[in-house]
Amino acid sequence: MAKFYKPGRIVIVTNGRFSGKKGIIIRSNFEQTKTKKYPHCLVLGLAKAPRRVTKKYLKRLEEKTKSLTDKIANKKADAEALEKLKRFGVFLKSYNMNHLLATRYKASDNYGIESHMTKIENIETEYKETQTKLNKKETEDAKDKEGIENLKKKLGELKEKSKKVFTEFKVHSGTELYNRFMKGFVKTRDNAEENERISNNEFLFSKLKF
Numbered sequence: 001m002a003k004f005y006k007p008g009r010i011v012i013v014t015n016g017r018f019s020g021k022k023g024i025i026i027r028s029n030f031e032q033t034k035t036k037k038y039p040h041c042l043v044l045g046l047a048k049a050p051r052r053v054t055k056k057y058l059k060r061l062e063e064k065t066k067s068l069t070d071k072i073a074n075k076k077a078d079a080e081a082l083e084k085l086k087r088f089g090v091f092l093k094s095y096n097m098n099h100l101l102a103t104r105y106k107a108s109d110n111y112g113i114e115s116h117m118t119k120i121e122n123i124e125t126e127y128k129e130t131q132t133k134l135n136k137k138e139t140e141d142a143k144d145k146e147g148i149e150n151l152k153k154k155l156g157e158l159k160e161k162s163k164k165v166f167t168e169f170k171v172h173s174g175t176e177l178y179n180r181f182m183k184g185f186v187k188t189r190d191n192a193e194e195n196e197r198i199s200n201n202e203f204l205f206s207k208l209k210f
Helices: 055-073 079-085 113-140 145-183 192-205
Strands: 009-013 022-029 040-046 090-096 100-106
Touching (some): 009 040, 022 192, 090 145, 113 145
Antiparallel strands (some): 009 022, 009 100, 022 040
């Protein structure tokens, strides 16, 4: 199992709301934790497979973009509407490895995953350190009410910060995935390595046939 369920591997979700959807493993944990007593993965996936890019699709997209740009200029629409049009809906969810089907494909592009995962891991580390301090304080110095309250407040702030970073992650990666999809998947004759990268990306965006 450890061989296949590693960061970068493209998987298919087999259980839950996003069953049948594809995603990229961005973090694997083969050990048990307090909250998860099973091997699990954090998966970034496409909530809906995009339509194939055709001339008709591009024309409609261009018309929508132009219409929204005009509305924004006339203050009849918000800039957020245009941003939503230019990104895919994604999900970021932890899954039991038994509910994921590993494929032979690996994500070739980063999609902004690395930078956001660094932020998330830093917040998680700070949260664990603060939680440890709080537990110690409650055990050894329970009379320090102010200190305990300050640590609890910090934990609440870190939770909110974590939620914000996860939201930013989904927005940014949705835009990155959209930009990659719009580039297309044209292969060349001479470069086998590049063609493999293109095939990996193309599989991620293609709709499953079943």
